[in-house]
Amino acid sequence: MKRLGLSGNYAVAYAVKMADVDVIAAYPITPQTTIVEKLSEFVANGELEAEYINVESEHSAMSACVGASLTGARVFTATSSQGLAYMHEVLFMASGLRTPIVMANVNRALSAPLNIWNDHSDAMAERDAGWIQLWVTSAQEAFDATLEAFKIAEDVLLPVMVNLDGYIVSHTYEPVVLPDEGLVRGFVPSRPLQNRVSPKFAYSIGVVGPPEAYYEMKYQVVDAIEKSREKIRDVDKEFGERFGREYKFVNEYMMEDAEYALVTMGALTGTAKVVASGLRKEGEKVGVLSIRCFRPFPKEEIVALLGDLKGVGVVDRAVTPGGPSNPLFAEVATTLYERGSRPLLQSFVAGLGGRDVPADDFKSMFGLVKDVVREGKSRPCIYVGLRE
Amino acid sequence: MSRLKGWKEIPIGGTIVEPGSSVEFDVSSWRTFRPVFDKKKCTKCGMCWIFCPEGAIKINDDGTYDVNLSYCKGCGICQKACAVKAITMVKEG
Numbered sequence: 001m002k003r004l005g006l007s008g009n010y011a012v013a014y015a016v017k018m019a020d021v022d023v024i025a026a027y028p029i030t031p032q033t034t035i036v037e038k039l040s041e042f043v044a045n046g047e048l049e050a051e052y053i054n055v056e057s058e059h060s061a062m063s064a065c066v067g068a069s070l071t072g073a074r075v076f077t078a079t080s081s082q083g084l085a086y087m088h089e090v091l092f093m094a095s096g097l098r099t100p101i102v103m104a105n106v107n108r109a110l111s112a113p114l115n116i117w118n119d120h121s122d123a124m125a126e127r128d129a130g131w132i133q134l135w136v137t138s139a140q141e142a143f144d145a146t147l148e149a150f151k152i153a154e155d156v157l158l159p160v161m162v163n164l165d166g167y168i169v170s171h172t173y174e175p176v177v178l179p180d181e182g183l184v185r186g187f188v189p190s191r192p193l194q195n196r197v198s199p200k201f202a203y204s205i206g207v208v209g210p211p212e213a214y215y216e217m218k219y220q221v222v223d224a225i226e227k228s229r230e231k232i233r234d235v236d237k238e239f240g241e242r243f244g245r246e247y248k249f250v251n252e253y254m255m256e257d258a259e260y261a262l263v264t265m266g267a268l269t270g271t272a273k274v275v276a277s278g279l280r281k282e283g284e285k286v287g288v289l290s291i292r293c294f295r296p297f298p299k300e301e302i303v304a305l306l307g308d309l310k311g312v313g314v315v316d317r318a319v320t321p322g323g324p325s326n327p328l329f330a331e332v333a334t335t336l337y338e339r340g341s342r343p344l345l346q347s348f349v350a351g352l353g354g355r356d357v358p359a360d361d362f363k364s365m366f367g368l369v370k371d372v373v374r375e376g377k378s379r380p381c382i383y384v385g386l387r388e
Numbered sequence: 389m390s391r392l393k394g395w396k397e398i399p400i401g402g403t404i405v406e407p408g409s410s411v412e413f414d415v416s417s418w419r420t421f422r423p424v425f426d427k428k429k430c431t432k433c434g435m436c437w438i439f440c441p442e443g444a445i446k447i448n449d450d451g452t453y454d455v456n457l458s459y460c461k462g463c464g465i466c467q468k469a470c471a472v473k474a475i476t477m478v479k480e481g
Contacts, residue, residue, distance in 0.1 A: 157401075194400065204403070204404035204407075205403050206402075207403075209402055212392055213402070216393070216394060217398060220398065220400055223395070
C-alpha cells in the first residue's frame with residue numbers, strides 16, 4: 001500500500017495502469033488531458049505494457065476502443081465535453097456491441113459559449129447511450145471507481161463511464177491510497193470474454209439489425225443494464241472486503257432522521273455536506289444524498305431514503321431547455337412518482353459552466369426546500385446564482 | 389421461413405456466430421412484384437443471372453433460368469436485362 005499526493009486525473013491514470021490495460025486510444029481535451037498524458041508516460045517508460053493509439057479525433061478514439069475491445073482486449077479512453085459529444089454515435093455502438101470499455105469523462109460544459117469549466121451537461125446528454133455511469137467526488141473515489149469500472153464492465157459486458165468534475169476533482173491534489181499491485185490484479189484478473197473476434201472463430205460483428213431483429217438486440221442492452229445492479233452491488237462489496245472502502249449506489253449524509261434533503265451529484269456534494277452539518281448544529285433536520293451510480297439509476301435507494309421525507313431539493317448541474325424539468329430532477333421525480341406518498345420536490349439548477357456554488361447558496365437551497373414545504377407547493381425550477 | 393429468435397436466444401451484441409448464415413435470411417416479404425420466366429422465349433444468354441444484384445437467379449438443368457423466391461426482392465432488374473422479354477413481373481397476391 002502506498003499513499004501518494006495525486007490529482008483526480010492522475011488517480012484515474014494510476015488505476016488504469018494497475019488494471020493492466022491492453023489498449024488506450026485517446027485524443028487530448030481539457031480538462032481530461034493529464035489522464036492520457038500520464039498514461040502515455042507510463043507506456044513510454046515501460047511501466048505499462050499497452051498499445052497506445054494516437055488518434056485524430058474522439059470519434060476515432062471511441063471507434064478504436066470498440067474494435068480493440070471486440071478482440072477481447074482491456075480498453076481505456078478518456079474525454080470531456082465536446083470530445084464526448086463527438087463520440088456520441090459510437091457510444092451507442094459500444095453498448096450495442098457489448099464492449100466493456102472503461103472511459104473517464106472529466107465533466108465540462110458544452111459550447112456555446114466555449115467553456116472549459118465544470119458542469120454535467122456532457123454526461124447528461126449521453127444518459128441514454130446504454131453506458132453505466134459512475135460519479136465520483138474525490139481523487140480517491142476516482143481511483144476506486146476506475147478500478148471497479150473494469151470489473152463491472154467485464155462482468156456485464158457493457159461500457160462504463162467514470163465521471164469526475166472538471167478541475168474540482170480532476171486537478172485538485174489529494175492524498176490517494178494505492179493498494180498493492182497483487183491485490184489489484186486479483187480484483188481485476190484478465191479473463192476471456194464472450195463473442196470476441198479471433199482467428200479461431202468466423203464471427204460477424206457489427207451486422208445490420210433489420211426491423212425483425214433490432215428491437216430484440218436493443219432489449220438485450222436494456223436487460224443487461226437492469227441486471228447490472230446486482231453485479232455492481234457485488235463488485236462494491238468485494239471492493240470493500242479487499243480494499244477497505246465500500247461504496248454504494250448513493251452516498252448518504254445525515255439521512256437517518258432527516259426531514260429535508262438535497263440530492264446532488266459529483267463534487268457539489270462536499271459543499272452540501274459541510275452546509276448540512278452546520279445546519280444540523282442549529283437543530284435543522286437536514287441531510288444530503290449524492291448519486292454515485294446514475295446509470296443504472298438507484299430506484300430502490302431513492303424510494304427508501306427519500307420516500308418519507310417532507311421536502312427534497314434536487315440540484316442539477318445541467319439543464320434541459322424546454323423540458324418539464326432538468327435531468328437529475330426528472331429521474332428522482334419519476335422514481336418517486338410510483339410511490340403513493342412522496343416528499344415535496346423542488347428543482348434547482350446551479351453551477352453551470354463552472355460557476356462556483358458557495359456554501360451560502362446551499363444554505364439558501366435548504367431554506368427554500370423548507371419554505372416550499374411550509375407553502376405546500378413547489379416553485380418552478382430555481383436557477384441559483386443567476387444574475388438578472 | 390423459420391421462427392424468429394427472441395431476445396434471450398440472439399447471441400449478445402448481435403454477433404453472428406455461424407459463418408454463411410445469410411443464406412437463411414428470407415426476404416420474400418419485401419417483394420411487391422415477382423419475376424415469372426417464360427422458358428420458351430429464353431435464349432439462355434444469362435443476362436438476368438449477371439444483373440441480379442442478389443444472386444437470386446438459378447440455372448435450370450436445361451440451361452434456362454429461374455428465380456429463387458427466398459432471396460428475390462422483386463426489383464425487376466432481371467426483366468429490364470432480358471433482351472427477349474422472357475421475364476414478366478407479376479404482382480404478388
